[in-house]
Amino acid sequence: MAPTKKAGVLGATGSVGQRFILLLSEHPDFELAVLGASSRSAGKKYSDAVDWKQTSILPEQSGAIVVSECKPENFADCDVVFSGLDADYAGDIEKAFVDAGLVIISNAKNYRREPSVPLVVPTANAEHLDIFTDRVLQSKSEGKKQGYQICISNCSTAGLVVPLKALQDKFGPIDTVTVTTMQAVSGAGFSPGVPSMDVLDNLVPFISGEEDKMEWETKKILGGISANGVDFIPVDDNELRVSAQCNRVAVIDGHTECVSFKFKNRPAPSVEQVKNCLSEFVSQPQRLGCYSAPKKAIYVLEQSDRPQPRLDRNRDNGYAVSVGRVREDPVLDFKFVALSHNTIIGAAGSGILIAETLLAKSLI
Amino acid sequence: MAPTKKAGVLGATGSVGQRFILLLSEHPDFELAVLGASSRSAGKKYSDAVDWKQTSILPEQSGAIVVSECKPENFADCDVVFSGLDADYAGDIEKAFVDAGLVIISNAKNYRREPSVPLVVPTANAEHLDIFTDRVLQSKSEGKKQGYQICISNCSTAGLVVPLKALQDKFGPIDTVTVTTMQAVSGAGFSPGVPSMDVLDNLVPFISGEEDKMEWETKKILGGISANGVDFIPVDDNELRVSAQCNRVAVIDGHTECVSFKFKNRPAPSVEQVKNCLSEFVSQPQRLGCYSAPKKAIYVLEQSDRPQPRLDRNRDNGYAVSVGRVREDPVLDFKFVALSHNTIIGAAGSGILIAETLLAKSLI
């Protein structure tokens, strides 16, 4: 069956843009229609404009597309536009697109803290997308296009909030989280990305802005919606304390996170209950039958030395989070190791699954 | 000035043994006198028996020593014996050596939890060595040799307890510690050691027994001595909760540890006070003027992305611990990143510095 929706990609030559393109080639729902990049690339065939650095070959059909400038008029036919723009450009361009009535799913950090913009990891809080339902219905009834924007979470946030959300849904609020990450280099792009001198026989115990993002975004994603139904309200700092320590290590793909946490309610569940809850968790995109939805949102691994990034990052094509070593914690209630594919569920893949969820909800 | 004391090494062909030998060659206090290894190696020149894998060349004089079997009578002339034996052999052999009146400083785990055996990181708890003072004096007065044993801590424990001890000395008890480690491969030896498939584009979130060691050893090292002065009493589990998560990463040397902790006393000191305390800490081996003692036991780094293992592990020849990113923690009081050289202050080097301290205290 041919795709029914047209998709565009902003920042198409960059590292995130390339992954959007790979994920959209041969997608059953979306046809890759427009590729936007800087004026330096505009007018060239994409295959001539890009320095393709993916492990899969550039799909021929995508390579043949002539690159456009990132202006709303070039994307007027698109039902959804994925943005892999750098933060330096995303602010103005994305706003212009929304103002023009387009639906933007952005990997940039610019609007994540905007109260009216959902910040979404689709296997965690896809219900946040419902905030647009009334407006879209209203606009449709008026024959108008309703522009809106959704932000993809930071890559390191994704692997944390999926298991936390599953647990919170079942056992009530989590009030304390400590997490130390060991993050892959691919998230930093490839040119230059992370210098090799930083990760050969070395690691860097710092990623600029990352800890603050993880701590803040977790509260928005686990949070609620304002009484009037138009804004997102992060969990209050007094209700949920999150401490993140972020490190860059010599791994290509896959963020590993050592997590410990405490429930608000006493008595806390048992280790077995925690494991069962994680393993049995079914996310909204799964229930909606989305094409890229993982078979399981969370895999609980029982081997003592798993998850490992090279062996486990590709479960369910990178849309699943793997959790291992679930055990009691001498300081908080429990600790575990979570692994998520930073460029799939942590970035471009999350954007695709958000779009599929919007489609399933008739929001595009 | 020629060395005045004779030293022996048990397990001389192994990875820890090789490092003892390097550190003892050209040592001003100790003359490398006896090398002990398995019966397969005994009788051979050391240079023929060993598969030397250090980045420094095997010292000629050490290479010429004929290897002995690990029997006390072969080490009778040694003032101190360093053991790099595998745990499989250390139990019986080390006991026999102590019974024969020899002083054993062991890197093996076998006797670390023995109440009467000090577990020492010399820049943290060298005062634990004083437990032997009376017995040594007594034996000397009787013209006898007093055998005793000291255990070197686990490599990952060392980097944690040095800063904690400095802080506890100044600000009173620490009652909660959460630590996630990213540990180098060199600690696992080289043949086979850590398989390359484990750490290329990968990491392993598990090191067998390591978390338990860190949690337990920290309490013994930060703990005290029994009323009768013969046993060590770890800090009670209710007084100090420690949670460790240990990972193996693609680094040759240097364990990086993301630490957060809480003081028992309120109000807690300020970040500046914590940094000053760490930076100004002077360990006992420094005060005693030991040859290998670092200029500073702890370096506090101010750059946002330090310490890093490749750049910082060799401060003061690997005997110093580097601490960076000291900051407030949303969950406990403070967090920081500590880096220690796992084969120096975390293993063989610690043994050498313990011996120097014993010498300065007239215990050998």
Next chain:
Amino acid sequence: MAPTKKAGVLGATGSVGQRFILLLSEHPDFELAVLGASSRSAGKKYSDAVDWKQTSILPEQSGAIVVSECKPENFADCDVVFSGLDADYAGDIEKAFVDAGLVIISNAKNYRREPSVPLVVPTANAEHLDIFTDRVLQSKSEGKKQGYQICISNCSTAGLVVPLKALQDKFGPIDTVTVTTMQAVSGAGFSPGVPSMDVLDNLVPFISGEEDKMEWETKKILGGISANGVDFIPVDDNELRVSAQCNRVAVIDGHTECVSFKFKNRPAPSVEQVKNCLSEFVSQPQRLGCYSAPKKAIYVLEQSDRPQPRLDRNRDNGYAVSVGRVREDPVLDFKFVALSHNTIIGAAGSGILIAETLLAKSLI
């Protein structure tokens, strides 16, 4: 369509065996019927016996198979048996299987130099398999089973001989080859395999026996068949001089080889002719329509910095060889860089494609 042939795997728990199993699960021609391993594993479910270390999940159906001992009677129903046995065991076991009328395709080195045994890289010299045609026909006509054996080449040989064979077929004999390899660690297995100390901030310019294998196997694969049609005759040392230097580097999968070579005939072709010849080469498995045959046996890359193992090893599922940087050589005629997936076309995958070719030739 259901598979029509039954396959067995010897050495099923090892690293090569695991790859055979992955490649055979969901194979259209072969049904994975018997798994053979040591007596320690025999009788257990495969999923309990194996320490599965592949990046794809162990297929459920394969995991459920009960492991057998490596005895011919357990494999009597198999149309083909793939051997991933260690060289220590392969000699006797494989001989017993052939004597029992079974068809063995072996990754072990034991019989590669046996004159009567074909040594095959299927995209290079699949025609060597025809040596069995008469015997199989004869046996069939007599209603007997004809046992025979085929050896898979060494992993580093594969990437070299495919382009050399293409060129020799078109431009006549190659009489001089110099090759320096940079080989991935996966070929050495995972436990222990290559120690991490060998390839972190390091490489090892030596792989035991490897250079000799490459130099010798190349001559057998590029060679012919004896007049009486029963033995393989390697190219004479005077007709073809091959010099190999083999190195182990920090790459998971994919052997990179810097090759220079000279044709016997003058004038030599041009660089363009060489590139076209490589690019246009169609191997026998392609012509026979084998399931795993690559779309192209050789890809000629034009970017100046390719092929690279991480980016190019998976072309056509690892069955294609990538060749780049084809240029004139100041010493011999030409030089280029060849890349091949060492566990696919260089090992287990080669075995599968050999079996598919045998099937297409009605030899099984």
Next chain:
Amino acid sequence: MAPTKKAGVLGATGSVGQRFILLLSEHPDFELAVLGASSRSAGKKYSDAVDWKQTSILPEQSGAIVVSECKPENFADCDVVFSGLDADYAGDIEKAFVDAGLVIISNAKNYRREPSVPLVVPTANAEHLDIFTDRVLQSKSEGKKQGYQICISNCSTAGLVVPLKALQDKFGPIDTVTVTTMQAVSGAGFSPGVPSMDVLDNLVPFISGEEDKMEWETKKILGGISANGVDFIPVDDNELRVSAQCNRVAVIDGHTECVSFKFKNRPAPSVEQVKNCLSEFVSQPQRLGCYSAPKKAIYVLEQSDRPQPRLDRNRDNGYAVSVGRVREDPVLDFKFVALSHNTIIGAAGSGILIAETLLAKSLI
């Protein structure tokens, strides 16, 4: 004894400049007097201007120097100036310094092919420095300063020409060389230097311009001087054919090179003669008693798996070349593996040793 000569460094904040500074701190002959960098850094204390990335701590005294602009008048007192300038700037600045009567030792590539400029690896062709003897004497007698320039070879050239020169001196011309390099990342600097995506689970079989440099520079270094004594004449292309293939691999420091070569004269020496010649070679800086000269210019290693970069690069502080696996070659006469420290004998260290040689020859 206090240093007698003043030294300056151009490009002091860059990666090569930092290494010059490390090597000059505590140097017995040279006092680090002037540090030159861009106008952005000029006027600042060096410790404030630099992003120090060496594994040794920035020497305090060097850190306190106020950075100057790269103008000859600021370096008027310097007896020698080391240039770590980028090629983009080196051309004009270095010319101005020479014109101003200064002695420049440059790591930049700009003037390497200038016939009148010596291209020197000090343990290979220090005698090329004698070309300045008459001019310096003449200038001294006239009370003038004689400006002149010397170029340090490319890092990959150094490890090749030292053993070749030793052999050529003893056995006559070498007429054919084939070399494949596996080069460390440190030579490319650290910001950005080589991207981590290029060398994690990967290598890049291409370094821009490198093969041409190796092939050409080898001929100049092994070549002679024109009849009138003012120009260097590289070995003719017909007399010496060199083919280089250059690769970037995941190693921090140390270039490994697989070399094969042929002598012009027949009969060729034996393997033993080749090994003895290499091992017994004494370079001019050794004979002159230069401070940094290695104890041996070439170490011949007998273990089958050596040299390895991590284990062997620091022999004699990185000023020695290690050669292993010397054996007959089926194509040319011999092959071996050479290892050299790319930032010591291959770059900054070479510059320092050139300066020491100039001093020993009374040329500064």
